[in-house]
Amino acid sequence: MSNAEFLSQWHKAVVDKDYDILDDLLAENVEFHSPTLWKPKEGKDITKYILMVISQLFEDFKYHRQFELDSSFGLEFSAKVEGKALKGIDLIRLNDEGKIEHFEVMIRPLNTLNLIFEKMTAELQAAGFLPKDL
Amino acid sequence: MSNAEFLSQWHKAVVDKDYDILDDLLAENVEFHSPTLWKPKEGKDITKYILMVISQLFEDFKYHRQFELDSSFGLEFSAKVEGKALKGIDLIRLNDEGKIEHFEVMIRPLNTLNLIFEKMTAELQAAGFLPKDL
Numbered sequence: 072m073s074n075a076e077f078l079s080q081w082h083k084a085v086v087d088k089d090y091d092i093l094d095d096l097l098a099e100n101v102e103f104h105s106p107t108l109w110k111p112k113e114g115k116d117i118t119k120y121i122l123m124v125i126s127q128l129f130e131d132f133k134y135h136r137q138f139e140l141d142s143s144f145g146l147e148f149s150a151k152v153e154g155k156a157l158k159g160i161d162l163i164r165l166n167d168e169g170k171i172e173h174f175e176v177m178i179r180p181l182n183t184l185n186l187i188f189e190k191m192t193a194e195l196q197a198a199g200f201l202p203k204d205l
Numbered sequence: 206m207s208n209a210e211f212l213s214q215w216h217k218a219v220v221d222k223d224y225d226i227l228d229d230l231l232a233e234n235v236e237f238h239s240p241t242l243w244k245p246k247e248g249k250d251i252t253k254y255i256l257m258v259i260s261q262l263f264e265d266f267k268y269h270r271q272f273e274l275d276s277s278f279g280l281e282f283s284a285k286v287e288g289k290a291l292k293g294i295d296l297i298r299l300n301d302e303g304k305i306e307h308f309e310v311m312i313r314p315l316n317t318l319n320l321i322f323e324k325m326t327a328e329l330q331a332a333g334f335l336p337k338d339l
Binding site: 104105106107108109136137138139140143145147156158159160162175176177178179180181182183184185188 | 242243322
């Protein structure tokens, strides 16, 4: 898969919310580095789940500058959560088979990031990916 | 100034802390979009000041992937603040004269970002850029 093909599939998955495409795009051992926590989540299932929850949380999601460097991408985006504006970037690195092995997300500003943290924690607890007595 | 020359000067300014180079690199009407606050700061003086304070706050600062797209850069970095690790990205857009007109910073994770916010607020208050009774 070329970089252009990868990007086209990625957009179908997260912008058009055709999440099953993620099964082909994510490596089994993918690391997800969240905007809020330092320690990465590891593996395809939890990463797919988080990407689905985040993309459902975001309103008015749009990609802007799309940087490429070798097998890495930097995808700038804007969105809203409960009407609060945010900017962010997806930093994606593909492995030799063209699958995502490293996914890092950064988001500004702080108030919206705190809101995302609250909402994501509740979703992950409800789904059993996090203990309820954090 | 070519993109490569710009990057070389930028590194001298912020990695080697030769801050006066920023006078040549920043446009008069530069907008600084911080990782913590939504509303940008406008103008060369406040932007230079913030870049100086942030770069003095960071320990073990290193650039990693350096993305380029037309007259934009995405410069991935890592650093520590009081021993706490962080990742971040500088999103930089140059104007037609090759000077920085738009500067946006995103940082993860949340605990380190909160620490940076506290420290930056105190510095900006001490320097008179922010009221002391926030």
